Amino acid sequence: MNMRAFFIVLFSFIIPLPQATCEGMFAASAGQGSWHFLQQSIGISAMHMQLLHNDKVVIYDRTDFGSSNISLPGCHCRHDPGDMALRVDCTAHSVLYDVVANSFRPLMVHTDTWCSSGAVLPNGTLVQTGGFNDGDRVVRTFTPCEDDSCDWVEHPNLLSERRWYASNQILPDGRIIIIGGRNQYNYEFYPRGYNSPSTFRLDFLFGTRDDVEDNLYPFVHLLTDGNLFIFANTRAISLDYHTNRIVKEFPPIAGGDPRNYPSSGSSVLLPLDENKGPIQAEVLICGGAPPGAFARVVRNGIFTRALASCGRLRVTDSNPSWVMESMPLTRVMGDMLLLPNGDVMIINGADMGTAGWESARSPVTRPVIYRPINVNNERFAVMSPSSRPRMYHSAAILLADGRVLVGGSNPHIGYNFDAEFPTDLSLEAYSPPYLSTEYEPVRPRIVHSDPVMGYGLPFSVTFTVQQYLTAAVLSVNIIAPSFTTHSYGMNQRMVILRMSDVSPATHNTYNVVAVGPSAAEIAPPGYYLLFVLHAGVPSSGIWVRIK
Numbered sequence: 001m002n003m004r005a006f007f008i009v010l011f012s013f014i015i016p017l018p019q020a021t022c023e024g025m026f027a028a029s030a031g032q033g034s035w036h037f038l039q040q041s042i043g044i045s046a047m048h049m050q051l052l053h054n055d056k057v058v059i060y061d062r063t064d065f066g067s068s069n070i071s072l073p074g075c076h077c078r079h080d081p082g083d084m085a086l087r088v089d090c091t092a093h094s095v096l097y098d099v100v101a102n103s104f105r106p107l108m109v110h111t112d113t114w115c116s117s118g119a120v121l122p123n124g125t126l127v128q129t130g131g132f133n134d135g136d137r138v139v140r141t142f143t144p145c146e147d148d149s150c151d152w153v154e155h156p157n158l159l160s161e162r163r164w165y166a167s168n169q170i171l172p173d174g175r176i177i178i179i180g181g182r183n184q185y186n187y188e189f190y191p192r193g194y195n196s197p198s199t200f201r202l203d204f205l206f207g208t209r210d211d212v213e214d215n216l217y218p219f220v221h222l223l224t225d226g227n228l229f230i231f232a233n234t235r236a237i238s239l240d241y242h243t244n245r246i247v248k249e250f251p252p253i254a255g256g257d258p259r260n261y262p263s264s265g266s267s268v269l270l271p272l273d274e275n276k277g278p279i280q281a282e283v284l285i286c287g288g289a290p291p292g293a294f295a296r297v298v299r300n301g302i303f304t305r306a307l308a309s310c311g312r313l314r315v316t317d318s319n320p321s322w323v324m325e326s327m328p329l330t331r332v333m334g335d336m337l338l339l340p341n342g343d344v345m346i347i348n349g350a351d352m353g354t355a356g357w358e359s360a361r362s363p364v365t366r367p368v369i370y371r372p373i374n375v376n377n378e379r380f381a382v383m384s385p386s387s388r389p390r391m392y393h394s395a396a397i398l399l400a401d402g403r404v405l406v407g408g409s410n411p412h413i414g415y416n417f418d419a420e421f422p423t424d425l426s427l428e429a430y431s432p433p434y435l436s437t438e439y440e441p442v443r444p445r446i447v448h449s450d451p452v453m454g455y456g457l458p459f460s461v462t463f464t465v466q467q468y469l470t471a472a473v474l475s476v477n478i479i480a481p482s483f484t485t486h487s488y489g490m491n492q493r494m495v496i497l498r499m500s501d502v503s504p505a506t507h508n509t510y511n512v513v514a515v516g517p518s519a520a521e522i523a524p525p526g527y528y529l530l531f532v533l534h535a536g537v538p539s540s541g542i543w544v545r546i547k
């Protein structure tokens, strides 16, 4: 061990770690991560968030809230006779947040984006679909740029159906599928195909409604066989969208509790490992609310305790069955995010009630980390708390440097700063324990990589590390960033790549040759964050484009 590492280890074990100092700037110990306040106000509440490949985050809420706290660029105003709150509105309802500079600028949306969905095309352009009122059939695109010139471009009437609370998934051929939404028991594609119907019926969505719906924002994951896993309420199917055929009906999640909006749990596809052949796919769903919870809040004002349970289903098994586990904290409206070390973060949400206006209380400020590779009962760890409640209409996304960007929370029908859970316009970052300085000696730093990764083709990455252990503790993985809204990160997926060679270059510098994903069903084309992991400690991510 060199002297520097020795002192770092000495420091972290002998000297007690600082406790909650600097007004929450650095709360609790490294073992539970730390919170950092980024912006007191970005002018809007972060209801929807997407990280783009230039490390800027598109954030938006809705246009019919009335005024936001940020003016439109260039003193523009929006004239919208159909707006329910404000016909002439000179405030912005979308911003672009620059992660590196920690700054933001207003963007212009013309029509209502409330409770909509999105996905990023293989070329890096964000496609946002639907919303409410005058915006429910609009597609909006945002193409990232290096200066301040880019803004939303709106394409009216591009959707064949109204899409409000729908879910999107990028497909292996680069199209986007848009599934469901309120009163929509069907799906469609962007771009729309020629010579084919524009809408495809999906009776499964009709069959999973209950008296309060509980099947909105269905959880959709692209499976390794190219079919789509779709989970709504308590049930799950595998859909062949090419032929509009349900290939398989999975057993309902054990316990019979609803998991989708407004009983919002969350879901991820666990990391796909190219080193295991055939590749296994597992879906994890956590949290939600018991049956009838939403109706009890809105009809009787009774707040029901949220669920503690998670269900894990190995969908590639021939007869899969749900394995149930218990989170250490109950949670509804938790966001689930894949972290670069393969763990799953569950963050934001509440302990009582459901999603919806004024429908929850008792915020859960402590994130939980789930370690899928550990044995059952040793998978969860409780992390240090945020200073802010992040309930209905909050969001969280992974950033390239491994932090988690957290914003929003607005359980009110308009902006209300004078309530028990006020409208929150701030941004915070949560740093998971792997970012702790005690891991610096073993943290890899990527110094070079190929910009483009081909399917099944070699890809080289060069990194430095102070203390190299062995190739056995090295891995290379890619993560597709999520479009997050309403406690669900659409399109996120992680692939652990095969490595074909590791060789030392100069002092402390190593070359790794990884192999691009085996197929577009494993990782659809587009921009991914690539991380090198050494002894479980991730590097900062760099952007690679898979073609």
Ligand SMILES: *[C@@H]1O[C@H](CO)[C@@H](O)[C@H](O)[C@H]1NC(C)=O
Pocket: 040, 041, 068, 069, 417, 425
């Ligand atoms: C937003 O603007 C309103 C009205 O000007 C003000 O009362 C409120 O404090 C502002 N909120 C934040 C978080 O900046």
Ligand SMILES: *[C@@H]1O[C@H](CO)[C@@H](O)[C@H](O)[C@H]1NC(C)=O
Pocket: 121, 123, 124, 125, 141, 143
């Ligand atoms: C990506 O493709 C879309 C749809 O064809 C197009 O509108 C957009 O400009 C393209 N973006 C880039 C960065 O070329």
